Amino acid sequence: MFTAETWPIACNMLPFGSRAADGSPIVEAPASTWARQLRQVRELGFEHIDPSDAWLPIAALSDARLKEFETVLDDEGLAIGSISMTRSSVVDVANGEENLRLAHRLIDLAPHFGVPVVNTGFMQALTPAQQQALWFWLAEGHVDDPQLRPLAVARIRELGEHAAANGIEVSLEMYEDTYVGTPEEAISFLKDVDHPAVGLNPDLGNLVRLHRPIPKWEDMYAAVLPYANFWHIKNYLRDEDPATGSYASAPVPLKYGIINYRAVIRQAVELGYTGVFCCEHYGSDSLGVAAENRDYIRQVLSSALR
Template identity: 75%
Template sequence: MFTAESWPIACNMLPFGPTAPDGTPIAEAPASVWAAQMRQVRELGFDHIDPTDAWVPLGKLSDARVKEFQAVLADEGLAVSSISMTRNSVVDVEHGEENLRTAHRLIDLAPEFGATVVNTGFMQAVTPEQQKALWFWLVDGHVDDPELRPLAIERTRELGEHAQRNGIQLSLEMYEDTYVGTPDDAVEFVTDVAHPAVGLNPDLGNLIRLHRPMPPYQEMFEKVLPHSNFWHIKNYMRDEDPRTGSYASAPMPLKYGVINYRAVIRRALELGYSGPFCCEHYGSDSIGVCAENKDYIRQVLTSALR
């Protein structure tokens, strides 16, 4: 069990995107580009990062480039607490088998980085319509095929077996219209997988931001927190008018959004949560907001663990 001071709270490197400033794919960029981006989050007080594949796809790097990445991490004084695999579903009709191989490689790489969790899920690439929207979640995207659910369970269990052999956990990120797209669906899916190394990422921010009816967040967290082993944590302003059916949402720092994370984090600890946190934010100065969120989480933990 971590202390409040030692609990891993990472910055998701998603805001830096998949290309270097000169347009070069970040996976092909010089190590100096990686270093400059890591340095920005280190200067904000982060000790850990999550090198999501929406930034640097570790699972597709050569062994030599992986070692180069590890060297940059050490030079910048950063550690990796989790590795997230984003929008690369293992049951993608076109790329599912390739994504499965990549997930296995990440599970092999994770212990080398000291990461305790590989995070994955069933969300798929944003559509052209979503790319045009102010916020991509304002437009409906991929919807999982119910007929592929047995294959999703089979492949998730396969990854869970591999994770267990490597002494780490696999976490499934909750995301709308996927097999883990509602609290009930997520709990049912992870129960059907039935593997001790597989849990949920209760990223209910992915749901709270949607312009559609939503149960109270307290009820949703109560269902999923007992099964959670990792946490993409973010918050949103949310407003809805039942008379007109209108909705509004926008990213907010943890302290100011509609979810009371002081209460939710304390409840998670009561239910036995012991996984890393990974701060996310969309829009504005994302990593700056993530740094504020890190300090907020640390204070909540300090208060809760006294």
């Protein structure tokens, strides 16, 4: 059982992006580049990272480069708390089979790094309109094809079987307009997968930022927290005007947004949540905000675990 101080809280490496300063892919960068980025995270007090494939796709590394990465982690005093696949849907029409292969590769790598969970989902590459928007969620993105849902269920069950054999779990990230885009859809999908090694990543920050009607965050969390086994955790301001139909949202630290995470984290702990927290933030000093959020989570946990 974790204490508030030992609970694994990871920093998502997504803010560094997939390109080095010279524009080359970070996956091809020298280990010294990885080290400089990881050092920034360690200097903020993190002990765990999530090497999202939006930063460094470790499933694509050769054995030699993987050893380099492991050495850098050790040198910087960091461990991997979780591994996330971002916009790598296993039913992407063009890349689904390759994404499935990479997911299996991550499930094989996870135990070596002491990682308990691999996070995936069905979000896909940003559209040109999303790439041009101030915030990508302001433009319409990918919408899952209902006809591919049975294949999605089968492939996630396949990953669950592999994960269970390796002593880890798979988590499905909730994201709008995907098979796990609402609490009802997520729970239905999870029940169809019907595997004990597959749970939900209740990343409802992905939903409260949308400029569209959404259910109350309290109701959404009440529905999905019992299925949570991993958590991308972030918060947003949200405003809506029924008279004009206008919406506004912006990323903020956990304790300032519309979601009351002091209440939600306590609720999760009471329900038996023991998964990794992974701090995410968009805009501004994402790493600095993630560090503030980590400290906030630990304070809430110290109260909740008494």
